[in-house]
Amino acid sequence: MSKLLVVGSVAFDQIETPFSKSGKIMGGAANYICLAASQFKVPMAVVSIVGDDYPQDFLNYLIDRGIDTSGIEVVKDGKSFFWQGRYHNDMNLRDTLNTELNVLGNFTPIVPPAFLNAEVLMLGNLHPQVQLDVLNQMTCRPKMVVMDTMNYWMTHTWDLLMKVISQVDVLTINDSEARELTREFSLVKAAQRIMEMGVKYVVIKKGEHGALLFHGHKVFFAPALPLEEVFEPTGAGDTFAGGIVGYLAKTEDYSFENLKRAIVHGANLASFCIERFGTERLLHLSHNEVITRLLQFRDLTQFDIQLGR
């Protein structure tokens, strides 16, 4: 098993849906990524920053799963990153009510020495400079660098963003953000433009409509599992990415065929995330539940057509 290093936000989220409100709960990309990846039981560390207002209990959820949290800097008298949002009846729509960067505004990441040679590196959505700083610290170039980003960095740090993108293997990005990044409406063309930026694999996330994996002229599609109820979708994209990197680190196979499997595992884990507030469902998720749903995933998508030519 290879080592997995994750960098991303560790934060408080406060979420409202038309039916319910969460308090200040465990949030941030790195938490979702780590909890999802921990299903694969690979050696893993996380690099992030919090204030001393961040509960030890939340960190313990990671530590209990064997995750090295020594790379999470705790800033004395600092406040943790905070995001507050409200979902509409259509869960594809949400309003951000509040974003407080707090300690994340001044973040100099330090990779724990034992993970400077991690084989899989997950650069969660963050300032591209922070992503670069982590990448530059690695003593060996990881076998697989996966990066997530968002439209904010396209608007504010374009050149830095292009610099990181040109150095990663996999970019995961929303459909609307892929369009914004490339000014192409067709997702096929958008993926081609992104590959021209230097990325080997492009994963376009379409929320409830699944995800597309592009590599050269190859395409693979994983649907989202159709669920009776979506509680709220915060963190689903990060959970998806966590499943991908966890599976890759576990299997040490970075081929397109294995990326397909990784995408399916990611989509499978994401389907749990949206069943409860925030990370709640991921914190109570058994291996058996994961496997059972993976079988549903297989039934959902697999068919047998004889193509006699």
Add this chain to the structure above:
Amino acid sequence: MSKLLVVGSVAFDQIETPFSKSGKIMGGAANYICLAASQFKVPMAVVSIVGDDYPQDFLNYLIDRGIDTSGIEVVKDGKSFFWQGRYHNDMNLRDTLNTELNVLGNFTPIVPPAFLNAEVLMLGNLHPQVQLDVLNQMTCRPKMVVMDTMNYWMTHTWDLLMKVISQVDVLTINDSEARELTREFSLVKAAQRIMEMGVKYVVIKKGEHGALLFHGHKVFFAPALPLEEVFEPTGAGDTFAGGIVGYLAKTEDYSFENLKRAIVHGANLASFCIERFGTERLLHLSHNEVITRLLQFRDLTQFDIQLGR
């Protein structure tokens, strides 16, 4: 091979996109259904109505494919059904500019005698009374009755619509229309409600986001093929349905497993439809092209995960 009977509109369409305009071209659900189903070379007839303004050339496209058009009534001095629409940059959005029912407003369908015992019956989107009239004429209950409908009939002919729905095996319906029909936002719940109306298989069409097949508690999903360009999507849903019934008539297997294959064939054919105006692409579509793209479909969706428990 079983016989296939298709009822639906045969019409003129006039289509605008942000980039191009068609003239008055061959349109109507029955034309798309027949052209798609003709790929499977099953004995097939179509029941419809046109005015004597409808070109013989258009009918010949069906006749050349061995389709029995004796059930298409030609009304002397009548005008054929006409639909005019304009697509936006986002091809999921369109405005109807003009709808002239013309002869379709007074349509009493007559099934050709040789097809009164057809095993597969496709009730294309039409007034539910017309759909019922056809169903009632059948001397043997077909092995598979597939029905398509739209929101207009929910608003104007609810009771009749429920009567037809209760007598069919498969309902194909758009996602938004499934929600309207059932007042359920979740498509899983909507499909369950529709099955409670008496349908065995529910196919929910999500346009570029693929289609879901529900049967009891089983679900199957077929994506739409990601294309570089969508020219315009008129008739894609009917082409999809045509692929389904053509394949079912060809294989004479009405199991869930075979319905899955039928859905894949339907989605495959629909991916061609949207490459040109109206029926243009379907009129010039070789068997080899269909098979080649079916292989792409397989590559797009098939994965191999070992689920060691």
